[in-house]
Amino acid sequence: MADELILLGTWISPYSTRVKIALAEKGVDYEFREEDLSNKSPLLLKMSPVHKKIPVLIHNGKPVCESLIIVQYIDEVWNHKSPLLPSDPHYRSHARFWADYIAKDNKMHSAGSQLLFSTGEAQETAKNDLIGYLKVLEGELGDKPYFGGETFGFVDVALIPSYNFFCVCDQFGNFGIMVECPSLVVWAHRCMEKESVSKSLPDQHKAYDFCLELKKKFEAKRSCLVFEEVQQNQIAINGLFKKSDELCNLCGTEAAVITLSNAGNTFAFGNPSVDSVLDRYLSMTSSSSRASASFSSLFRHRVST
Ligand SMILES: N[C@@H](CCC(=O)N[C@@H](CS)C(=O)NCC(=O)O)C(=O)O
Numbered sequence: 001m002a003d004e005l006i007l008l009g010t011w012i013s014p015y016s017t018r019v020k021i022a023l024a025e026k027g028v029d030y031e032f033r034e035e036d037l038s039n040k041s042p043l044l045l046k047m048s049p050v051h052k053k054i055p056v057l058i059h060n061g062k063p064v065c066e067s068l069i070i071v072q073y074i075d076e077v078w079n080h081k082s083p084l085l086p087s088d089p090h091y092r093s094h095a096r097f098w099a100d101y102i103a104k105d106n107k108m109h110s111a112g113s114q115l116l117f118s119t120g121e122a123q124e125t126a127k128n129d130l131i132g133y134l135k136v137l138e139g140e141l142g143d144k145p146y147f148g149g150e151t152f153g154f155v156d157v158a159l160i161p162s163y164n165f166f167c168v169c170d171q172f173g174n175f176g177i178m179v180e181c182p183s184l185v186v187w188a189h190r191c192m193e194k195e196s197v198s199k200s201l202p203d204q205h206k207a208y209d210f211c212l213e214l215k216k217k218f219e220a221k222r223s224c225l226v227f228e229e230v231q232q233n234q235i236a237i238n239g240l241f242k243k244s245d246e247l248c249n250l251c252g253t254e255a256a257v258i259t260l261s262n263a264g265n266t267f268a269f270g271n272p273s274v275d276s277v278l279d280r281y282l283s284m285t286s287s288s289s290r291a292s293a294s295f296s297s298l299f300r301h302r303v304s305t
Helices: 014-026 042-047 067-077 089-117 120-141 154-173 182-192 204-223 245-251 274-284 287-291 293-304
Strands: 005-009 031-034 056-059 062-065 227-231 234-237 255-260 266-271
Touching: 005 014, 005 042, 014 067, 014 154, 042 056, 056 067, 062 067, 067 089, 067 154, 089 120, 089 154, 089 204, 120 154, 120 182, 154 182, 154 204
Parallel strands: 005 031
Antiparallel strands: 005 056, 056 062, 227 234, 234 255, 255 266
16 A cells, blocks of 8 residues: 655745655655644644644654654655665764754754844844854865765755745845855755755745745834733733744744743743843833833843843
């Protein structure tokens, strides 16, 4: 009986694109199901009960989560062609190290989103961070055609969708990021010449329009600064927060959420960081309005961190 293979993802997600590229490299057919992340399907919630995130590859009813883990799974299951990871344990661990560098803490995507959605100092910091990360990768690439040497492999799969996203970000402000890393540009073109990559990447114009719409939304949000007491002991600034800093990273907007438990413990998250958001807010707020209960909580946060 033929394998049943379903990929839950979104067209714009660089993480989903990694999986699409790996499947295309192997020449495996699958069904792609576009998820609406604002209204996740029961199947996604069932198959990814921990993180509830895309992508998820469902192979004969069994889920595999996390894009780089999925790519490794694909490489192991469909090992008849186009190996993505080297067979030598040393080179394999080397490839895993660099894929982990790309994915770690979501730092590169956060910097890309910040570049797109923030302004001024935060945007400049994001630009410098991103250039720094890409230069490290440029150094690792050296004069090799691909990260693993002569053939397209695991690290290339990990990076090319993100690189494509950074190109879209770069178009918005003409930041010249790509000029800083000429070898990566050549590498990216080489990757994009592969059908497995070009057919899997989102359409550049559609991606640009999507980011433009998102940028407009967040600019509108940023202009209406709200400071409100949500509960007795929780403060939201900018009126825009979700349950994790994922949202802050995604939208690159300036938001801080601070929760003070009854025991006085502080939980805080924010973007660019809770404290710099607070500094900006405080500098814009008159001292007379600082006598509120919200401010006393805020200063408790300051004292306890
Ligand atoms: N580390 C994960 C990241 C996946 C991820 O962040 N997916 C986002 C979409 S691009 C998502 O599903 N977000 C939904 C949510 O956070 O609720 C991977 O590599 O698969």
